[in-house]
Amino acid sequence: MRRKPSPFALVLLGLGTFLLVLAPMLAWYVEPRAAVNPVDIDTTAVYTGTGAYFDTAQIQTLFDKRITITQQVRGDVADSEHSGRAVWDVTTTVDTDKSLPAADPYDALEFFPNRWVTDRKTNQPVHCCQENPRFEGDAYLKFPFDVQKHAYRWWDNSLGAPITLAYRGTKKIQGYTGYRFTGTVPPTKIGSRLVPGSIVDQPARPQVLAEEWYSNHGIELVVDQRTGRVLYAQVGPRRTLRAPGSTYDSTLLLDADKLAFTTATQKDQVKQAKKESGQLRLLGQTLPIGAGVLGFVLAAVGGVLVVRGRRDPGSPGNSPSPLTM
DSSP: OOOOOHHHHHHHHHHHHHHHHHHHHHHIIIHHHHOSSSSEEEEEEEEEEEEEEEEEETTTTEEEEEEEEEEEEEEEEEHHHHTEEEEEEEEEEEEEEESSSSSGGGSSSSSEEEEEETTTTTTTTTOOOOOOOOOOOOOOSOOOSSSSSSSSEEEEETTEEEEEEEEEEEEEEEEEEEEEEEEEEEEEEEEEEEOOGGGGTOSSEEEEEEEEEEEEEEEEEEOOTTOOOEEEEEEEEEEEOOOEEEEEEEEEEEOOEEEEEOOHHHHHHHHHHHHHHHHHHHHIIHHHHHHHHHHHHHHHHHHHHHOOOOTTTTSSGGOOOGGOO
16 A cells, blocks of 8 residues: 655645754844844933032032933944944033033033944944044943853943943842943043143142043943843042142042933833843744744654555555455
């Protein structure tokens, strides 16, 4: 008796085999290519808190004032496209209530226009495309994809150098769990500026090339593990002026123990992290596992049906027996 597999069995076997091949491709090929820094980014993060700042109009330091940091990131699609890099123009302003709302960012207390270029896959810096500054480290605007439980070198724009942030466990931001990293910056000379001598306790000198010092009371970042997106950021910048060669601060330019993401910024970052993480999880876990399980079942059922086959009505084995006629 000759057996012939049914078309249905062959379809099941073929579909199951296809899904078994598709599953590892989704996990090992498609998902890694989806985990890249975007080139068309357009986001704004806002930090607020209270602290002290030097008022140039009153020529004195004012205390217990509200301070706002606004960081806007926009991708340069033309420079990024087909290059494997992400080119982002970043504008950071430090404002007081006097300069908000600011019609011109140059009216702010401090204004930093930067251009960041990273490898889209690794998040490592790429030195091209008129980057400013020439930054180093593992993280700044975001962390790499698939964040690990170890220290990372985070670029401190005020310091002009990377610092080490230690892993400190997990923390929930707006109900969403992320990895927490912290660090501090000791007082460090970062440059110099020409100021009236009276500002640095040298009234007899009309102008002095004062030393500018920077430190940070504490940096805390909470990061989405899968995407590297910063869910929460808190910084404590302190900037001072010293007379040349002095060991103590003469003038306080800026000092805030805690400038942190506003609630609105936290919610927006968590919303984006959930969306992006969900997409990567779908490609890297949900679909591959589902495709693998379904493919195995279909291939097994199809294989069994192919082996068993079905009787072919036209074959000799299916002719009526002479004894039954």
